[in-house]
Amino acid sequence: xxxxxxxETREFSPLGMKTILLHDSAHFKIIxxxxxxxxxxxxxxxxLDGQLSILVIEGEGLFLADNEATMPAxxxxxxxSDIREPHGVKAITDMRIVVTIAPPI
Amino acid sequence: xxxxxxxETREFSPLGMKTILLHDSAHFKIIxxxxxxxxxxxxxxxxLDGQLSILVIEGEGLFLADNEATMPAxxxxxxxSDIREPHGVKAITDMRIVVTIAPPI
Numbered sequence: 001x002x003x004x005x006x007x008e009t010r011e012f013s014p015l016g017m018k019t020i021l022l023h024d025s026a027h028f029k030i031i032x033x034x035x036x037x038x039x040x041x042x043x044x045x046x047x048l049d050g051q052l053s054i055l056v057i058e059g060e061g062l063f064l065a066d067n068e069a070t071m072p073a074x075x076x077x078x079x080x081s082d083i084r085e086p087h088g089v090k091a092i093t094d095m096r097i098v099v100t101i102a103p104p105i
Numbered sequence: 106x107x108x109x110x111x112x113e114t115r116e117f118s119p120l121g122m123k124t125i126l127l128h129d130s131a132h133f134k135i136i137x138x139x140x141x142x143x144x145x146x147x148x149x150x151x152x153l154d155g156q157l158s159i160l161v162i163e164g165e166g167l168f169l170a171d172n173e174a175t176m177p178a179x180x181x182x183x184x185x186s187d188i189r190e191p192h193g194v195k196a197i198t199d200m201r202i203v204v205t206i207a208p209p210i
Binding site: 027 | 106107108109110111112127128130132133135154155156158160162168170176177179181182183184185186187190192203205207208
């Protein structure tokens with residue numbers, strides 16, 4: 001059992017995206033990504049079984065999907081995607097997301 | 106791929122705890138629990154492999170563990186626990202949490 005304070009991982013990189021691994025186990029991986037305004041988490045996918053959730057905990061941006069589709073990504077919005085499906089995030093404001101991947105990759 | 110707005114599931118029950126299943130698949134289950142101030146999500150555990158995360162997205166309370174241990178549970182705090190470990194939540198204010206369980210139970 002462990003407790004994490006996301007207020008302690010509120011770090012941004014001038015390069016655009018800061019990656020903080022919160023947890024990694026045989027069951028799931030949990031990562032906090034902090035994106036500067038206008039930063040891009042490029043669309044990607046992996047040819048693996050599994051799903052991921054992306055929860056916006058601060059700020060505003062867009063979820064990115066295949067064929068240039070976009071969806072609003074505001075604080076409290078969550079995207080659930082197969083790992084195989086192309087997915088990404090574009091920040092509009094400074095933005096923080098928590099990504100959970102199961103099984104971990 | 107699906108998008109969920111947690112602002113749309115901000116419902117509280119006069120009975121104490123409102124449970125909203127956000128997602129259930131072979132990979133993980135994601136549930137939003139909304140607790141009224143002073144509501145208790147009693148300590149429990151299951152004799153199963155796997156882990157869960159509890160992320161506080163609003164409000165303040167306590168994470169509960171074995172032997173009457175408690176830990177602060179404020180907005181942005183996350184608890185990660187084995188499914189086998191006793192875990193629970195006590196709300197102090199109205200409180201919203203997102204629980205991710207992998208593999209789903």
